[in-house]
Amino acid sequence: MHPSRRTILKTAIAAPVPALVPSPVPATDVTLRVNGESYSREWEARVTLLDALREDLGLTGTKKGCDRGECGACTVLVDGRRIKSCLTLAVMQQGREITTIEGLADGERLHPVQAAFIRHDGLQCGFCTPGQIMSGVACIREGHADSDDEVRDWMSGNLCRCGCYPNIVAAIRDAATSGKDN
Structure with a gap:
């Protein structure tokens, strides 16, 4: 006897299915030097510099445009060189000087x-x-x-x-x- 489609569906729905939950990404201690100040946080290794700046440090001047390195809206300076912050991980920038748009002006005097x-x-x-x-x-x-x-x-x-x-x-x-x- 062949099981009917109805029987297969009832069995499949009732059967427990293991949840497809991604493995947790371990967090790591990261210290970033941004606009002359040090910030220590615990971030997952996969957090981009852009997300760290905007979401965790509140520096929203750096914009998230394409989030894949095509538009340049997320450009910051790292050790004086321009990079697209959506393409680099925050953890990779430890020990470097990061300058965002918020760090260019000298007090009230614009760059x-x-x-x-x-x-x-x-x-x-x-x-x-x-x-x-x-x-x-x-x-x-x-x-x-x-x-x-x-x-x-x-x-x-x-x-x-x-x-x-x-x-x-x-x-x-x-x-x-x-x-x-x-």
């Missing part, structure tokens, strides 16, 4: 690149602006701001949905030629 963005209206919606500014700071420090074409090339990892590219390039060139790239 020269921030001030240039305002002067040149290098933003519309403002979502990409923190990442654009952080990349602009690095671009100048790296010596890649000698021409509009060079700035466009070295800033190509940062996308602006509003299309403010001419103003962004003008702001970076202004800050670079003013000699104020600190």
Whole structure:
């Protein structure tokens, strides 16, 4: 005798099924140095630097755009070099100096690149602006701001949905030629 479909379904529904719960990821103690301050937390090893900054440290200036390294909205400086914080793990940044958009200004005085963005209206919606500014700071420090074409090339990892590219390039060139790239 062959079991009916009804019998199979009743048996399958009534049978206990082991829960498909992912294995817990062990947490580890991590100390990050962000904008000159040390933060010690216990994070899972899989937490990205972006999520650590935004969700745990409350530094929401760094934006989560694509969450896969394509837009540049999450750009921060690590030891002076720009990285996309959605592509690196927080635990990998121990012992390094991390600078976010919140750490650029000197008190109430804006960083020269921030001030240039305002002067040149290098933003519309403002979502990409923190990442654009952080990349602009690095671009100048790296010596890649000698021409509009060079700035466009070295800033190509940062996308602006509003299309403010001419103003962004003008702001970076202004800050670079003013000699104020600190």
